[in-house]
Amino acid sequence: MATMEALDDEILAIRAQIASLHAHRANLGSILLSSPNLPTRLEHRPVAKEGLRKKAAKIVKTQSNRNHENIYRACAGVTAYKVKDPDPNAVDNGNVLGVRIEVAVGGKFVDTYHVLLNRPYPTRKTVLKIHKHTIPPCIPLQQLATRFLPAPQKDAVTPTEQDLLKFGRCLRKELVAWHLRTNAVVKLRAEAGLPDEKDTRDVEMEKNPYGTVLNAFAGDSDEDSEDDGIDKTPPGPPRITDIGANTGVSEINFAWSNGQTGTMNVTKDGRIEKAVVRSKQGAHLVELSRRATGRIEGLVERLAS
Template identity: 55%
Template sequence: MSAHVVPACLSRVRRVPDHNTNPTFPQSCHVMASIDDIDSEISSVRARIASLHAQRANLASILLSTPHLSTRLQQRPVANEPLRRNASKIVKKQTSHNLENVYRACAGITAYRVRDPDPNAVDNGNILGVRIEVFVQSKFVETYHVLFSRPSARHKSMLRVHHHTVPACIPVKQLANKHLPQSQRDASKTTDQDLIKFGKLLRKELVAWHLRTAAVQKMRIEAGIEGKGKRRRATAEEPTYGKVLNAFVSDDEDDDEVDEEEEDDNSQSHERPIKIIDVESDLGVRHVSVAWSNGRTAALDIAKDGDITKAVVKTADGSRLPDLERRATGRVEGLLDRWST
């Protein structure tokens, strides 16, 4: 290599700036440190605000649960009647909330006896029934029954699930295998069973399922699509005779008209605002899919307690949207609010 080529090559190499000699570098470090301090202060303030909100809600529930408060609010005349009516509504709502808590704690599961009419039934048809009542949003939503039988005459205290009315998405069999294990017929001792724990965990699964279902239902209502899925499925299942005939009989004029209608629909779709057009979930409400009018889709994984553990949001061309995925994490109830902010 000639001597005049080396300086030319070296001249093309960019020099890396030395931060030690750059007079603006300490100033930038100071700015970054101050930004970190501000972020930490904002986080602490937000945590303090959340704590104060929780304390306020606790004190409000204690005040609204005072026994004679509703009676005092019914007394007339009052100086401000609208304020009294508003306070009465709040007290009534708190009373319903207290009733729900008491019922969940005390009377969610009851037992009863029933007899199997089958003459060949085991244990002479003696059946133990467990009634599980689910109470969600101040209403009794459903009652489920689990019937138990004694499969072995040798082990009188051993129970087995005979029949039940619990939905298929609830793991009844898994809970029974864990808390109601079966003993061998020739075993000298009975395997320990915990019927109370089985009932509690089964009711917990049912309540969580109903809460998830109610949350998704509320999300459909907030998105303004309640009932559209049913109408769309009904239309797809019941085609008219005209549509069937048009599938076999067509001409060029009809095709041109269809093309013009599709172009009009496409032009109008670009002008319409972007909104959610569909919210679907599986039977167990553990996987929820959301579709927008612009082709964007979202797939959500929901835990048993109603928290969104994973979210995948994609555009019409398949690109991921990390911002929406990050904001989706949290409770199902506030998903649309988090996406709209």
């Protein structure tokens, strides 16, 4: 048995090594292809076959295109591109303008969102309309669109004014703010010593196969201390047992081991505006609530002090 396991481990280690070497090779390859003198040298050096030269030039071109694109995307944050709709019945011959919004948090690339616009109004050629998008529903896209990309009025005399630049800027602000808030909640959980929510999801599903019942009032809601089998009133200050937020992170919920619960309203720029903390008996804990208001960062610290 032991040899089997040893062999398995070895295979795993070798696989990991292969993967890392592959990644290394790809990395080196792209560095080589991005070297500035390569295209000129390719053109001037003699080669055995002309076809190979063309092939090499093509690979170099792909790489330089990618470099270009990535630098634009990383630096600008909002970039536009053209798309051709393959639908034969598409409006405006299938010409679609794409707006790409990059979100990076903490120096790391997180996600890309797209808004695709077309020109459906035959009489007003410059008026855009959102055709498709990949913006999650917790972002107020409709409101932004009505403000910056209004549809033309039927018999209006004045031409419709649209501002795609401002639209992109505001939408990007919303998206980045949302990601920052989500990140802040993850950090709060880490500060409170709670495991990452993603890791606990499966365990939770096993523990509560049908979810957390929200209207079971008669029973003791102090689940955690019971599940863990700990005494009802643990000595020392109450610890935070749960931190959660809704999808749009406009609201954060706290639970303490002594049955206290708190709900906080979060503004879009990550300020805690209003907070209510109640004891298990339902009394309003004014002091804690007051302490909670402020920036979202350091919330756990403020509550503990």
